[in-house]
Amino acid sequence: xxxxxxxxxxxxxxxxxxxxxxxxxxxxxxxxxxxxxxxxxxxxxxxxxxxxxxxxxxxxxxxxxxxxxxxxxxxxxxxxxxxxxxxxxxxxxxxxxxxxxxxxxxxxxxxxxxxxxxxxxxxxxxxxxxxxxxxxxxxxxxxxxxxxxxxxxxxxxxxxxxxxxxxxxxxxxxxxxxxxxxxxxxxxxxxxxxxxxxxxxxxxxxxxxxxxxxxxxxxxxxxxxxxxxxxxxxxxxxxxxxxxxxxxxxxxxxxxxxxxxxxxxxxxxxxxxxxxxxxxxxxxxxxxxxxxxxxxxxxxxxxxxxxxxxxxxxxxxxxxxxxxxxxxxxxxxxxxxxxxxxxxxxxxxxxxxxxxxxxxxxxxxxxxxxxxxxxxxxxxxxxxxxxxxxxxxxxxxxxxxxxxxxxxxxxxxxxxxxxxxxxxxxxxxxxxxxxxxxxxxxxxxxxxxxxxxxxxxx
Amino acid sequence: xxxxxxxxxxxxxxxxxxxxxxxxxxxxxxxxxxxxxxxxxxxxxxxxxxxxxxxxxxxxxxxxxxxxxxxxxxxxxxxxxxxxxxxxxxxxxxxxxxxxxxxxxxxxxxxxxxxxxxxxxxxxxxxxxxxxxxxxxxxxxxxxxxxxxxxxxxxxxxxxxxxxxxxxxxxxxxxxxxxxxxxxxxxxxxxxxxxxxxxxxxxxxxxxxxxxxxxxxxxxxxxxxxxxxxxxxxxxxxxxxxxxxxxxxxxxxxxxxxxxxxxxxxxxxxxxxxxxxxxxxxxxxxxxxxxxxxxxxxxxxxxxxxxxxxxxxxxxxxxxxxxxxxxxxxxxxxxxxxxxxxxxxxxxxxxxxxxxxxxxxxxxxxxxxxxxxxxxxxxxxxxxxxxxxxxxxxxxxxxxxxxxxxxxxxxxxxxxxxxxxxxxxxxxxxxxxxxxxxxxxxxxxxx
Numbered sequence: 001x002x003x004x005x006x007x008x009x010x011x012x013x014x015x016x017x018x019x020x021x022x023x024x025x026x027x028x029x030x031x032x033x034x035x036x037x038x039x040x041x042x043x044x045x046x047x048x049x050x051x052x053x054x055x056x057x058x059x060x061x062x063x064x065x066x067x068x069x070x071x072x073x074x075x076x077x078x079x080x081x082x083x084x085x086x087x088x089x090x091x092x093x094x095x096x097x098x099x100x101x102x103x104x105x106x107x108x109x110x111x112x113x114x115x116x117x118x119x120x121x122x123x124x125x126x127x128x129x130x131x132x133x134x135x136x137x138x139x140x141x142x143x144x145x146x147x148x149x150x151x152x153x154x155x156x157x158x159x160x161x162x163x164x165x166x167x168x169x170x171x172x173x174x175x176x177x178x179x180x181x182x183x184x185x186x187x188x189x190x191x192x193x194x195x196x197x198x199x200x201x202x203x204x205x206x207x208x209x210x211x212x213x214x215x216x217x218x219x220x221x222x223x224x225x226x227x228x229x230x231x232x233x234x235x236x237x238x239x240x241x242x243x244x245x246x247x248x249x250x251x252x253x254x255x256x257x258x259x260x261x262x263x264x265x266x267x268x269x270x271x272x273x274x275x276x277x278x279x280x281x282x283x284x285x286x287x288x289x290x291x292x293x294x295x296x297x298x299x300x301x302x303x304x305x306x307x308x309x310x311x312x313x314x315x316x317x318x319x320x321x322x323x324x325x326x327x328x329x330x331x332x333x334x335x336x337x338x339x340x341x342x343x344x345x346x347x348x349x350x351x352x353x354x355x356x357x358x359x360x361x362x363x364x365x366x367x368x369x370x371x372x373x374x375x376x377x378x379x380x381x382x383x384x385x386x387x388x389x390x391x392x393x394x395x396x397x398x399x400x401x402x403x404x405x406x407x408x409x410x411x412x413x414x415x416x417x418x419x420x421x422x423x424x425x426x427x428x429x430x431x432x433x434x435x436x437x438x439x440x441x442x443x444x445x446x447x448x449x450x451x452x453x454x455x456x457x458x
Numbered sequence: 459x460x461x462x463x464x465x466x467x468x469x470x471x472x473x474x475x476x477x478x479x480x481x482x483x484x485x486x487x488x489x490x491x492x493x494x495x496x497x498x499x500x501x502x503x504x505x506x507x508x509x510x511x512x513x514x515x516x517x518x519x520x521x522x523x524x525x526x527x528x529x530x531x532x533x534x535x536x537x538x539x540x541x542x543x544x545x546x547x548x549x550x551x552x553x554x555x556x557x558x559x560x561x562x563x564x565x566x567x568x569x570x571x572x573x574x575x576x577x578x579x580x581x582x583x584x585x586x587x588x589x590x591x592x593x594x595x596x597x598x599x600x601x602x603x604x605x606x607x608x609x610x611x612x613x614x615x616x617x618x619x620x621x622x623x624x625x626x627x628x629x630x631x632x633x634x635x636x637x638x639x640x641x642x643x644x645x646x647x648x649x650x651x652x653x654x655x656x657x658x659x660x661x662x663x664x665x666x667x668x669x670x671x672x673x674x675x676x677x678x679x680x681x682x683x684x685x686x687x688x689x690x691x692x693x694x695x696x697x698x699x700x701x702x703x704x705x706x707x708x709x710x711x712x713x714x715x716x717x718x719x720x721x722x723x724x725x726x727x728x729x730x731x732x733x734x735x736x737x738x739x740x741x742x743x744x745x746x747x748x749x750x751x752x753x754x755x756x757x758x759x760x761x762x763x764x765x766x767x768x769x770x771x772x773x774x775x776x777x778x779x780x781x782x783x784x785x786x787x788x789x790x791x792x793x794x795x796x797x798x799x800x801x802x803x804x805x806x807x808x809x810x811x812x813x814x815x816x817x818x819x820x821x822x823x824x825x826x827x828x829x830x831x832x833x834x835x836x837x838x839x840x841x842x843x844x845x846x847x848x849x850x851x852x853x854x855x856x857x858x859x860x861x862x863x864x865x866x867x868x869x870x871x872x873x874x875x876x877x878x879x880x881x882x883x884x885x886x887x888x889x890x891x892x893x894x895x896x897x898x899x900x901x902x903x904x905x
Contacts, residue, residue: 095668273557273660274887423734424662426887
């Protein structure tokens, strides 16, 4: 039957719409959207653009916040995918396995496939579950952990917000994740879930205290809670890092952060051999996916905070020898077409040269097309490497981002390493360790730091 | 138990107006009308609480979990459920749970995370193997008992073969006895190695199980080249073994023996020096000597409690009297001791294999026996030391070609019995450290 919407198409033969395939109908939809979008957006941009820009300029902080929040939400997807893939692969190597190696090169698309799988699964809520709370719980956990990224400085000038209470904001938002876990455990209508939820509440609340106390020493040293200023206080060389001024705090922070991120050996909340999957026992589909997005993003966040607080954040570990500006080489002197010509001609000549080299070295194993293809690939890789190196030298945000990511992913690796190595501690040992050892150690660290500051300032 | 008005004790019988109406109409209608309304949920005929469709529409919290029993409870467990105190709950751990080694079900009464009471429920894997054995002839008993305890199936065969040999008065050739000891000790190492891995896995360590499986795979491949199967070997025969040692087996064995001890020590370092592992197992589930003896615990679990009982020495069979090996014991009786005992036993087994290889005699591998076995009427008991303890078999012959009665005494069953005395007072997380260290295999327990 022809839908009423298309009744104006009297010229079409009767039943034409019914004979269209799904793809045809999708194509019609796309065309309608494109045409409609163009018809509406172009005038809107022409007439409404300048006033909108004026408005955005007048309310810059708000729009900056909006852009930062969006950017952070988008950033979490590749971050979680990379960490999931790393975890699969690194644990596999440590367990004498191969790990994923079928989807994409070296199995690199495995986590994307995992994401698609989770998306296409049935979104199932068990009988007796409080469906509203059951649905909200993963969202709360996910948002609470993602929003902590807002205050982390990734590179000079690249951060969500430079709050002067940044560290406090971080711990406040990070502490909210427990709310989601507790609600998930309660609303699932499952005994394993409620045990997992209660464990997570007990654990995270206990470990919040040493975690927060361990960084008070740094706050005393820098006199600020803004993470940007804390990074600034460590600029210079690796000797200025707080890892060397506050070694005890680093140890406490790292242990407490492991518990805070629910990672092995403190993964009480989802201890699979004890309480099946803890709070996530009844979850499936994308609701489950949100929990695990949150977990892996949490690993990244905790690593990023460790790098920021104790290892200088985005600052280089030594005084960078080429801290020069490349004014002698002005990239704008060539112009667009000049650069395009250089890239095309240079790429072609480089590929030819590489192909000749491959033919010389590889001999008859290579025909010309194979040699040319490989040569182009090698030249492309070299060119990208050279451009990256140039950007690394020229732009301090590229340099900062590189150092920041290197430090952060080192800690991510350490978390994965621990997961592959250590058994799980028992729940009472976990709590005893927090209250009997970590808390006094954090207080001792605070006391010694304060004493030294007073003595030095005298 | 608090008193409630009598009306509250009875479950309401769907007293909604709609169902009342349909009750009246269906009572008036002929039978065919009732069949026509099969899918009508609100029909009075189906408005019972046993109908899952009706339950979904109801207020579940108020109806399903009424704290007052609405009728006299029929089972002990049901009445226990209604007598739970504040903060207590029942938890069904299993039969489908990642850490219960098969289909063990533990009905636990928890107070918070602390275990108050445990009730193991067995029988989810019962296959009636003993009865099947009575209906198959003597040769076929061997492959019936094979899959019972699938991690050490050669010992099942060994235990099945021994009483028949006693009934037949067979003299097993010495070479066959050496081969039995050799392959049996190999499988003991494989089983104990897996035990380490699974204990670690149950405590949350991911790595050791994979290292264990590498060792097991080498041993199992070795035995596959000898017997043709990786798991259910069907290798021992009444009066000998099926097939002599071949070149591939010997080369694999020599290759493995050259680094077996080193590899065992290396795998042990995955757990032995680990503080978390030691704290999870030391002093957990302490089984004292008297309790162990009273419950009939055997094997490594008994030796970890300080009793040097080993069937290979206490009731010697095969060529064990000629071999030199120690019976390692420990005094602690906790999970850690049970773990360490298995490590020691692996070392002793490697010693035994070494001696077998040095002293292996030439000669036949099977005794001369008729095609159809008809043992003399009588009864025989035999026991072997399996990786889990004393594995005994009891056979009664009536002179026919089938055993009149055949019973298997499985050590895992008695070893698991003590779990219900060890678990109460511990935390839920210790269930894994305790049950896993007792090393039960449900296939053998349920038979």
